[in-house]
Amino acid sequence: MANPQDSLSREHGGIPWKHVIGYLLSIILTALALWVTFETGFSTRTILIIIFIFAFLQAALQLLMFMHMTESSEKKSKLTGQTQTGNILFAAFIAIVIVAGSVWVMSAGHAEHDHHKMDSKTHDMKMDGDMKMDHGDHK
Template sequence: MSQHTKTTGFPISHVMGFLMSLVLTFGAVFVALKTSLPLKTIIWVIGTLAVIQAAMQLYMFMHMNEGEDGKAQLINIVYAFFIAAVTVFGTVWVMSFGM
């Protein structure tokens, strides 16, 4: 039986994750407001930065790399994406067709 030891030092990984989130956010703001790129390109860049930020936050803040059973965490993530997709597409469907 192994015993896990928990360190209570300074959470440098959380600070680094926060700073990386700020960099990605300000990068998206810069692309949106200070560049003369076509609208489609701006939307793709912002979307890409958003996906990168979401993945980084799952890894750094939600501790997706921790735990003994990575399968349960993967199932939870897939389920969350399914619920998000059903919510978004269901809302668009209802608002578009009034059903």
């Protein structure tokens, strides 16, 4: 009985180079996204666009390198290929909904937080003005 790990090692000459390269490229893409975020003077919008591009590239990289998207078998039927394509499209849809929803919720939360900050500043300024008026009336 053949061990699947043995056949993997024989195919890659002992080291699964495809996986090692994919892993290193994933780390590089993550490091680049962090560098763009913390070390550049780009606007927030530009940083978000760059991060989304890196995220898309990393997702594609992982599909190709780790999920064996390019590998096919002659035994697979046309229906299996259609099912796989449908699953990929559904997964992409779910990922887009999660990312877009997260950005929307976080930005709406910050807008509400900023709105409360402005209300409290306005309230504090009004209170200071009322106190000054009270002090002026006592003279």
